[in-house]
Amino acid sequence: MEQGFRxxxxxxxxxxxxxxxxxxxxxFWMGTLSVFDREIDRWMAPxxxxxxxxxxxxxxxxxxxxxxxAAAKSPFFSVGLPTDRDAAIRVLWREPSGPVHRFIxxxxxxxxxxxxxxxxxxxxxxxxxxxxxxxxxxxxxxVGLAGMAMMVLCVSGVIIHRxxxxxxxxxxxxxxxxxxxxxxHNVTGVLGLPFHFLISLSGLVIFWATYFPSSWQxxxxxxxxxxxxxxxxxxxxxxxxxxxGGMASFDxxxxxxxxxxxxxxxxxVFVRNPGDAKSVMQIGRLDEGIVSSTYDAAxxxxxxxxxxSYRNGTAPVMSTQRFLSGLHFxxxxxxxxxxxxxxxxxxxxxxxxxxxxxxxxxxxxxxxQLGLKGVRIVEGLAVGSVTGMLIATGAFFVVNRLxxxxxxxxxxxxxxxxxxxxxxxxxxxxxQAWARPQRAWMGQCWTVAALASAAVLLNWITTGDQLLRSLxxxxxxxxxxxxxxxxxxxxxxxxxxLRLSRxxxxxxVRHA
Amino acid sequence: xxxxxxMKAIPLIVRLVAAIGGGYGVSAGLVAVAALALPAMTxxxxxxxxxxxxxxxxxVYLALLIWAFAEPRLTRLCVxxxxxxxxxxGAALGLVRLASxx
Amino acid sequence: xxxxxxxxxxxxxxxLGFAALAMSQDRHWHHLGxxxxxxxxxxxxxxxxxxxxxxAALVLALVRDGASFGSLLWATxxxxxxxxxxxxxxxxxxxxxxxxRLLQHLG
Numbered sequence: 001m002e003q004g005f006r007x008x009x010x011x012x013x014x015x016x017x018x019x020x021x022x023x024x025x026x027x028f029w030m031g032t033l034s035v036f037d038r039e040i041d042r043w044m045a046p047x048x049x050x051x052x053x054x055x056x057x058x059x060x061x062x063x064x065x066x067x068x069x070a071a072a073k074s075p076f077f078s079v080g081l082p083t084d085r086d087a088a089i090r091v092l093w094r095e096p097s098g099p100v101h102r103f104i105x106x107x108x109x110x111x112x113x114x115x116x117x118x119x120x121x122x123x124x125x126x127x128x129x130x131x132x133x134x135x136x137x138x139x140x141x142x143v144g145l146a147g148m149a150m151m152v153l154c155v156s157g158v159i160i161h162r163x164x165x166x167x168x169x170x171x172x173x174x175x176x177x178x179x180x181x182x183x184x185h186n187v188t189g190v191l192g193l194p195f196h197f198l199i200s201l202s203g204l205v206i207f208w209a210t211y212f213p214s215s216w217q218x219x220x221x222x223x224x225x226x227x228x229x230x231x232x233x234x235x236x237x238x239x240x241x242x243x244x245g246g247m248a249s250f251d252x253x254x255x256x257x258x259x260x261x262x263x264x265x266x267x268x269v270f271v272r273n274p275g276d277a278k279s280v281m282q283i284g285r286l287d288e289g290i291v292s293s294t295y296d297a298a299x300x301x302x303x304x305x306x307x308x309s310y311r312n313g314t315a316p317v318m319s320t321q322r323f324l325s326g327l328h329f330x331x332x333x334x335x336x337x338x339x340x341x342x343x344x345x346x347x348x349x350x351x352x353x354x355x356x357x358x359x360x361x362x363x364x365x366x367x368x369q370l371g372l373k374g375v376r377i378v379e380g381l382a383v384g385s386v387t388g389m390l391i392a393t394g395a396f397f398v399v400n401r402l403x404x405x406x407x408x409x410x411x412x413x414x415x416x417x418x419x420x421x422x423x424x425x426x427x428x429x430x431x432q433a434w435a436r437p438q439r440a441w442m443g444q445c446w447t448v449a450a451l452a453s454a455a456v457l458l459n460w461i462t463t464g465d466q467l468l469r470s471l472x473x474x475x476x477x478x479x480x481x482x483x484x485x486x487x488x489x490x491x492x493x494x495x496x497x498l499r500l501s502r503x504x505x506x507x508x509v510r511h512a
Numbered sequence: 513x514x515x516x517x518x519m520k521a522i523p524l525i526v527r528l529v530a531a532i533g534g535g536y537g538v539s540a541g542l543v544a545v546a547a548l549a550l551p552a553m554t555x556x557x558x559x560x561x562x563x564x565x566x567x568x569x570x571x572v573y574l575a576l577l578i579w580a581f582a583e584p585r586l587t588r589l590c591v592x593x594x595x596x597x598x599x600x601x602g603a604a605l606g607l608v609r610l611a612s613x614x
Numbered sequence: 615x616x617x618x619x620x621x622x623x624x625x626x627x628x629x630l631g632f633a634a635l636a637m638s639q640d641r642h643w644h645h646l647g648x649x650x651x652x653x654x655x656x657x658x659x660x661x662x663x664x665x666x667x668x669x670a671a672l673v674l675a676l677v678r679d680g681a682s683f684g685s686l687l688w689a690t691x692x693x694x695x696x697x698x699x700x701x702x703x704x705x706x707x708x709x710x711x712x713x714x715r716l717l718q719h720l721g
Contacts, residue, residue: 005582012581145532151574169636169696171704191696194689201570208566214540215547215566218608219558231559291682317560321567327686334683336621340690347697 006160013156017355018378020149022385025352027146029389030128031199032345033120035330035338038085039478040120044400046463047112048103050087051475059250059269061109062091065102066247069093070275079269082106083286084333087475093274116405116414123396123419129203132419137210143203144211150200157189164190177503178361185354188347195344196351202328205321231318233311235299237278245277248305257283257298260310277303288333292319293326349386356382380434387444388429390493394451395425397486401458442504445497452490456483523586531580534593539573541600548607620678624671624687628695631667634660636699637714645707646714656717668692 033040042049062079069077072095080090089104101122103112117123126132133139158164168190171183189196209216209224216227228234254266267286273279279302287294295318298310314322326332330341360379367375399421407414433440459479460466467483470476543565550561576593583589636642638660643652652660671692676684702709 004584008582008584009578012578148570148573148577151570152577155574155578166639166641169632169639169642169700169703171700173704187697187700191693191700195693198689204570205567208563208570212540212543212566212569214544214604215562215569218544218604219547219551219562227559227562231563291686315557315560317556317564317567321563323682324567332683334679334687337683337687337690340687340694343694344690347693 009156009159013153013160014359016149016152016156017352018359020146021352021356022381023142023146024150025349025385026131026389027128027143028345028348028352029393030124031203032342032349033393034125034128035342035345036478036482037120037125039482040124041086042478043459043482044117044119044397045103045115046465047115048086048088049463049465049476049479050105050107052082052084052087057106057109059254061104061106062089062250062269063247065091065093065104065111066271066274069271070247072096074274075272077271077274081266081268081286083267083288085478088112113405116403116407117400117418118415119400123422129207140207140210144207147200147204151197154189154193154197154200158193161186161190178358181354181357181361185351185358188351188354192344192347192351196348199328199345199348202324205324206328208321232295233297233309235280235282235308237273237280239278240273240276241278243277244275245279245303247271247274247279247281247302248300253281253298253300253305254283256300256307257285257310260298260307261285261296261312271302273302279303280308281305288331291326291332292322293329293331294322353382353386356386376434376437379437379440380430383433383437383440383444384426384430387441387448388426388433390448390489391429391444391451392422392426394448394455396422397455398451398458401455401462438504442497442500445493445500448493449490449497452486452493456486456490459483527580527586527589530586530590530593531577534590534597535573535576535580538576538593538596538600539569541597541604542572543569544604545600545607548604548611552607617678620674624674624678624691625695627667627671627674628688628692629698631664631671632692632696632699633702633710633713634664634667636703637710637717638664642703643714645703647711648714648718660717671695 059079066077072093074093074095076093078092080086080092082089087106089106091102091104093100101115103115104110105112123132129143130137130139131142133142161167167183167186169187171180171187173180175183204211209227213224216224220227220230225234225236229236250269254269257266258264265286265288266283268284270282270284271279272282281300281302283298283300285294285296285298287296295314296311299308300306301308313319330338356378360375360382364375367373396418399418403414403417405414407417409417412420429444432443436443456467465476465479467480470480470483546565546568547558547562550556550565551558556564580589580593637646638652638657640651643657644650672685672688675688675691678684679687
């Protein structure tokens, strides 16, 4: 039975890994980048490379935009306030033509030009949790499936690992590729296990209400809003009144909210039904000093500015949920943890990539002898999902620096063109990998190196923020960080490509 | 390894559906029962019970997924999942009716 | 500044802790120039000090960042520490040789 159990876990580990590995790599890679989503925003939208915001600025600078949102009958008016990582105010509302996203310089109150990019927070981060497939929440469910699969892979991986303690620290770079790959897979898997398991579980727990709707459906008669009102104290107006209504002083309401939370800073301002007599203003608390991602919010009646209700602290179970969410979202102020998350996220990417490589290396000969196509198909899938994903990301950065502001083509605006580039390049990497599998890994590694260095060079040419300059200005450190990581990535990809070309030369000599 | 590697297509599909779909169905049913029963049996507020049940459900689903692939007898797997699913959903719907004063 | 020093200390404790645990394993003991098997007494000393160092890292992390950030920091830093030990054993094994030699003399 013991043998049978281990064998079935081996089967489960192998096939769930091969089938979902591509999806998992995409999610892990985008999640790793999302650790620095706001820094990527600064890199991709140079107009927000601003010095840190003045501590006090009047929220009334938002009034003209609020009026615009009210005139457009936008269902909401959303404002992200500056933080340590984000110097600009972010404003979002919906026009009949689509969502409008703008940055405001809090120092001057000036609205900055349309960035023309979805950048980190609006492309990379949503890709991480819903793959940009909005239809019927399919993207969210696919990511949920992948998250469950990651936990299954963690558990089954531990069960099938025969010498988990003896091999705890074992990595033998001098061994044959197959052994080396397995060592690397085992080491990143076993040592990274606590992080990978916790990050998958906490990612799922964030969306518990979507993944297990039966819980609130049976208890609140299927009324989602009733549940949220009960659990989070949300105040949501039921529809518009149709009567126009004013909006009380933003600053007075913000001051009241700060007073309720003992002077705590604010994270966001969110107005429902702007311009309507039944508008509700929600102000959220910023607490960067705790792990939990708080739900603390104060609600004001828009036209009068009177406090409706507010929330301070959560019940025990909900606090656990907020803690798990918070440790996944890392919106707190802790740079060491942020960097460690990035490193461990990369370790997760290595884990998934080496899993693919091990599958391929252990079957390559046998499949060639038997004339099976499996290796070729999976190799294309692996190349496209691993190096292809890196190339697509690189192309996304490069095209961002090449397109002028306000560019448009084929009826697509600049932000859409960047996204199209990402997907088309990604598709092309799969096509190349299936068409020419022998050279795909090496060729794509060179492409990664070229794109990453080109991105750094283009950033210098188009913005003048070269490494020395960005390192010497505090507010440009995010740019320096991104440039350094791009250069490191380029060097790493180049070394990998050189190794691969040496291996293939040795291989050819042996065959000759 | 041989036993499972040699799995035929149809039993494999049945197992996949039972594990992913059936396992989810049973977890969701248990969540519903727990969310209804916890506030009735303990002093836990309703919204708290909902969140607690849902968070634990991920671990229940994980255990069911592992077991669904470890269980050698496919019939037993299906019977247990169907029985657990019927029992949990039946209990949940019964509790809902009870609560609404039926 | 003390924050940075404490962080370094946490990492150092995690790294040394895992290095000690690695050395107590026959494979790495042999690789580091020891005999086929790690002597029982040395092995015990290494294991105890390894665990003690990991515990010390936890205490330092809790002191630095409090309960929630501290435990999170510890859980993630020790993974980075363990990965660094693996890297050392693979590419810079001579860094750990003097420690192993010293232990052999003492043992």
